[in-house]
Amino acid sequence: MSDGPAFEFGRLTELWVTESTPSDYGSDDAVAGRKVKLEPPENGTIFRFFRVEPEDSDKSREEVDLEVATAFSVVDATHCRPDTSRHPRMHTTSSIDYVVLLRGEVTLLLDDDEVSLKPFDVVIQRGTNHAWINKGTETAELVGILVDATAR
Numbered sequence: 001m002s003d004g005p006a007f008e009f010g011r012l013t014e015l016w017v018t019e020s021t022p023s024d025y026g027s028d029d030a031v032a033g034r035k036v037k038l039e040p041p042e043n044g045t046i047f048r049f050f051r052v053e054p055e056d057s058d059k060s061r062e063e064v065d066l067e068v069a070t071a072f073s074v075v076d077a078t079h080c081r082p083d084t085s086r087h088p089r090m091h092t093t094s095s096i097d098y099v100v101l102l103r104g105e106v107t108l109l110l111d112d113d114e115v116s117l118k119p120f121d122v123v124i125q126r127g128t129n130h131a132w133i134n135k136g137t138e139t140a141e142l143v144g145i146l147v148d149a150t151a152r
Helices: 061-074
Strands: 007-009 012-018 045-052 095-103 106-110 114-117 122-126 130-133 140-148
Touching: none
Parallel strands: none
Antiparallel strands: 007 012, 012 045, 045 140, 095 122, 095 140, 106 114, 106 130
16 A cells, blocks of 8 residues: 655646556555656556646647647657647557546547547547547546557
8 A cells, every 4th residue: 555645747647657567566666756757667557637628719729739749748758749730739659548537528539530528438548649628618637547558
């Protein structure tokens, strides 16, 4: 058992990170002192909460793109934005993500589709280019478990 603090970085709250699989449940893989990264470590996992703020209609696409590019750079994820033509927040990760919407509403944008999500909807994200978009007025809160993965 661990009863340490979570690590908050912007809209991400890291709860636990494992460095390998199988993980040693006797180790202290907690997040204290760890640099926040978008993707899990090789053969590792991340357990996190994240928030999606409502879209700001006063910001231009260029402003949003600069904001998102900066945020992705800080979490070592500039390579995770291969095609942002649909929306500046589009990205992909080398992971399988189990995501649950806890509060609010979000739209999951995909390359050729979009899905509206309500609380307790579940998404299994498998390396697809996507973006979490909040078209409402309330901040959406989600929980995600990211598992390192590769395409074969």
